[in-house]
Amino acid sequence: MDGAVRSGAIKPPPGYYMEWSGQYQFMEDVNKRLAVIVPLTLIIIFLLLYLNFGSLAETLVIMLCLPFSVVGGIWLVHWLGYNMSVAVAVGFIALAGLAAETGVVMLVYLNMAYEKRKKDGLMRDHGDLIEAIIEGAVMRIRPKMMVVSCLILGLLPIMWSTGVGSGPMKRLAAPMIGGLVSSTVLTLIVIPVVYAMLKKTGERV
Numbered sequence: 286m287d288g289a290v291r292s293g294a295i296k297p298p299p300g301y302y303m304e305w306s307g308q309y310q311f312m313e314d315v316n317k318r319l320a321v322i323v324p325l326t327l328i329i330i331f332l333l334l335y336l337n338f339g340s341l342a343e344t345l346v347i348m349l350c351l352p353f354s355v356v357g358g359i360w361l362v363h364w365l366g367y368n369m370s371v372a373v374a375v376g377f378i379a380l381a382g383l384a385a386e387t388g389v390v391m392l393v394y395l396n397m398a399y400e401k402r403k404k405d406g407l408m409r410d411h412g413d414l415i416e417a418i419i420e421g422a423v424m425r426i427r428p429k430m431m432v433v434s435c436l437i438l439g440l441l442p443i444m445w446s447t448g449v450g451s452g453p454m455k456r457l458a459a460p461m462i463g464g465l466v467s468s469t470v471l472t473l474i475v476i477p478v479v480y481a482m483l484k485k486t487g488e489r490v
Contacts, residue, residue, distance in 0.1 A: 315371050326378050327351070330385050338392070346479050347388035350468050353475070354384035357467025358460035365459055372453040376460035383436060383461060384468045390429050391476050395421035399484065414484055422477040433469045437462055 330351075334344040358380055367373055398421030402408045408417065443451075443458040 319374055326381055330381060342483055343392060346476060347385055347392055350384040350388035350472050351381055353471035354380050354464035354468035358464035361459050361463025367456050367459060370456055372456035373460060376457040380461045380464040383465055387433055387468050387472055390432055391472050394425045395480050418477050418481055433465055437465055
């Protein structure tokens with residue numbers, strides 16, 4: 286319709302004009318706000334992580350969890366047949382904080398194992414570094430899975446709800462559930478490898 290008006294196929298009478306309104310106009314306004322809110326959210330998460338760890342490199346390692354989480358969030362939203370909406374967008378924003386939390390848990394345990402071995406004088410070569418990473422990433426996988434499981438189990442009842450207002454709530458929870466699954470799996474695989482590369486080069490910014 287809009288294209289037909291612009292091309293001249295449809296000519297409104299003098300003094301009249303046509304514009305899209307309703308949900309379309311609402312989504313246009315929301316997209317403009319999200320263009321500000323999403324980068325601001327990522328900046329705040331980055332600053333909080335940097336203030337906590339005091340290391341640019343370790344902060345960037347945790348920020349790797351965010352794209353990992355987006356993969357699972359998009360997959361589950363697509364699988365459920367949900368379109369992009371305000372609720373889905375808010376779910377992805379909340380997912381950023383949850384994904385950073387899983388990354389923090391992993392990095393904290395890796396640092397604990399590394400510092401303990403270093404303090405005991407057992408950090409002599411690359412083999413000792415690998416053993417420390419295995420201790421931090423694998424042997425303490427239970428508390429990490431407990432954290433993620435509690436988050437997911439807390440969101441699952443929303444997906445099973447059928448009452449009034451359950452539709453938007455499901456669309457809000459779907460990105461978080463899917464993102465937590467992919468973020469956890471990829472975090473357990475990728476972050477230890479990146480951490481090993483970081484410590485091997487002795488980089489600490």
